[in-house]
Amino acid sequence: MTEQVDVVVIGMGPGGEQVAGRLAEAGLNVVGVEAELVGGECPYWACVPTKMMIRAGNLLAEARRVPGMAGTAEVRADWSPVAARIRDEATDDWNDRVAADRFTDKGGRLVRGRGRLDGPGRVTVGEQSFEARHGVVIATGSRPQIPPVPGLAEVPYWTNRDAIAAKEPPRSLLVLGGGAVGLELAQLYARFGTAVTVVEAMDGLLPADEPEAGALLAEVLEGEGITLRTGARAVQARHDGEEFGLALESGEELTAQQLLVATGRRADLAELGLETVGLDPGAHTLSTDGHLLAAPGLWAVGDVTGHGAFTHVAMYEAEIVCRAVLGEPGPPADYRALPRVTFTDPEVGAVGLTERQARDKGLRVRTGMSRLPSSARGWIHKTGNEGLYKLVADEDRGVLLGATAMGPAGGEVLYGLAVAVQAEVPVETLRHMIFAYPTFHRGVEDALRDLG
Numbered sequence: 327m328t329e330q331v332d333v334v335v336i337g338m339g340p341g342g343e344q345v346a347g348r349l350a351e352a353g354l355n356v357v358g359v360e361a362e363l364v365g366g367e368c369p370y371w372a373c374v375p376t377k378m379m380i381r382a383g384n385l386l387a388e389a390r391r392v393p394g395m396a397g398t399a400e401v402r403a404d405w406s407p408v409a410a411r412i413r414d415e416a417t418d419d420w421n422d423r424v425a426a427d428r429f430t431d432k433g434g435r436l437v438r439g440r441g442r443l444d445g446p447g448r449v450t451v452g453e454q455s456f457e458a459r460h461g462v463v464i465a466t467g468s469r470p471q472i473p474p475v476p477g478l479a480e481v482p483y484w485t486n487r488d489a490i491a492a493k494e495p496p497r498s499l500l501v502l503g504g505g506a507v508g509l510e511l512a513q514l515y516a517r518f519g520t521a522v523t524v525v526e527a528m529d530g531l532l533p534a535d536e537p538e539a540g541a542l543l544a545e546v547l548e549g550e551g552i553t554l555r556t557g558a559r560a561v562q563a564r565h566d567g568e569e570f571g572l573a574l575e576s577g578e579e580l581t582a583q584q585l586l587v588a589t590g591r592r593a594d595l596a597e598l599g600l601e602t603v604g605l606d607p608g609a610h611t612l613s614t615d616g617h618l619l620a621a622p623g624l625w626a627v628g629d630v631t632g633h634g635a636f637t638h639v640a641m642y643e644a645e646i647v648c649r650a651v652l653g654e655p656g657p658p659a660d661y662r663a664l665p666r667v668t669f670t671d672p673e674v675g676a677v678g679l680t681e682r683q684a685r686d687k688g689l690r691v692r693t694g695m696s697r698l699p700s701s702a703r704g705w706i707h708k709t710g711n712e713g714l715y716k717l718v719a720d721e722d723r724g725v726l727l728g729a730t731a732m733g734p735a736g737g738e739v740l741y742g743l744a745v746a747v748q749a750e751v752p753v754e755t756l757r758h759m760i761f762a763y764p765t766f767h768r769g770v771e772d773a774l775r776d777l778g
């Protein structure tokens with residue numbers, strides 16, 4: 327028996343939950359299908375618990391900055407309140423009852439299991455089958471991408487999930503991948519006393535960001551005692567029951583109690599039945615139009631679209647899909663001012679294009695940079711004041727294409743820059759603004775001056 331409904335949402339992470347909840351509230355008959363936990367990766371194994379862990383690590387770091395600034399402080403790190411907060415406050419011990427109730431209270435129907443397309447508008451979940459009058463939304467997110475390093479598949483490595491569920495910090499940790507996941511976790515574990523080594527294949531950390539930001543972050547992390555190996559290729563992984571070993575192409579072998587693989591994420595589209603709606607199940611992401619339509623009556627939101635693996639992208643796309651399904655007017659998706667923040671200390675906030683991306687597009691680019699320690703606020707702040715601002719301007723149009731705000735409040739400073747990129751505020755207008763003294767964001771004025 328096939329049940330007739332209005333909409334089926336496959337995957338109830340931040341993107342799917344938002345679509346399904348809002349459409350149910352609007353009175354549609356919505357089925358939300360979830361294979362694991364309603365809420366997805368973000369609240370249970372990603373954004374929320376990592377930011378709780380980072381908050382704890384940053385508290386330790388701030389306390390260690392007291393000497394020479396405000397007296398003396400004796401700091402003894404203890405992981406137990408961190409592990410307890412993750413269980414009690416962030417994840418309810420990885421129980422999604424609150425999130426599931428939130429959806430059903432809006433009038434939605436939750437079906438537990440793995441959803442699969444079975445032709446246009448049709449979805450099966452185990453023995454159950456649904457036909458969706460308005461359409462189907464794919465919001466199945468992503469999972470860790472494990473690189474083909476010989477031996478890696480045979481060893482009990484950690485992914486982000488294990489790093490978040492850990493009941494105590496390991497004595498030593500090898501982190502494969504110097505991107506956002508790897509570096510946020512590397513720094514916070516190091517602050518809790520773990521001896522951390524990061525192995526990154528590219529020449530610098532955060533290779534998708536401005537190289538100046540990656541270089542400064544490397545300096546900061548090394549200053550905190552983290553060992554970095556950049557431009558390093560892992561050629562063999564092993565585990566002898568006690569210890570992990572990672573052999574590098576250089577001949578060096580790194581060892582540690584734990585190995586965290588943080589080398590990116592990929593959408594897993596193979597088992598979704600995409601071939602039944604004329605789409606390629608071997609694709610890396612689902613291609614969509616400006617209103618997130620992947621095929622007639624089939625929308626996609628979140629990590630599966632490849633527009634940026636961030637919760638704010640999933641939620642932004644969810645709103646567009648809701649409008650499309652409800653027939654409400656609204657603009658198509660616009661990713662020009664996509665913001666992203668890596669919550670290391672200092673935070674690395676970025677929006678729009680990097681200098682390299684802008685030049686690769688053939689644009690005439692001018693850049694401006696300022697360093698936080700030489701701003702008034704940076705000088706006042708003193709210890710922990712590392713940071714920089716970099717602006718990328720389109721010389722022909724006189725507007726910002728992108729910007730990086732790195733510093734103690736880099737993610738917050740980013741907001742003004744994101745508005746400037748989104749609204750195409752002329753650089754000339756930005757130059758004649760008043761920047762409050764002595765804020766961290768005043769460094770943006772210095773970077774504007776450096777734009778020339």
Ligand SMILES: Cc1cc2nc3c(=O)[nH]c(=O)nc-3n(C[C@H](O)[C@H](O)[C@H](O)COP(=O)(O)OP(=O)(O)OC[C@H]3O[C@@H](n4cnc5c(N)ncnc54)[C@H](O)[C@@H]3O)c2cc1C
Nearest residue numbers: 337339340341361366367372373441467628629635636637
């Ligand atoms: C360690 C870490 C930290 C992060 N920190 C941040 C951050 O600070 N800020 C930020 O913006 N982003 C962050 N992210 C990224 C963020 O978690 C993701 O971009 C976000 O969760 C994506 O949401 P989504 O709805 O696309 O998918 P997901 O959250 O992946 O949810 C997809 C859901 O679909 C379910 N599912 C999959 N296949 C099926 C199926 N066939 N049937 C039924 N259900 C299915 C899954 O079980 C899952 O619950 C972080 C990621 C990681 C790994």
Ligand SMILES: NC(=O)c1ccc[n+]([C@@H]2O[C@H](COP(=O)([O-])OP(=O)(O)OC[C@H]3O[C@@H](n4cnc5c(N)ncnc54)[C@H](O)[C@@H]3O)[C@@H](O)[C@H]2O)c1
Nearest residue numbers: 473503504505506507508526527588589590635667668669
């Ligand atoms: N604060 C945030 O918003 C936040 C935090 C964490 C994750 N995320 C999201 O999750 C996504 C996944 O994060 P991630 O850090 O896993 O991926 P990533 O793509 O950001 O970084 C992965 C890193 O691993 C490196 N790498 C790949 N293969 C390697 C190999 N074999 N050996 C050594 N290094 C290798 C890459 O060069 C890259 O620097 C991010 O792109 C981001 O969208 C966001």
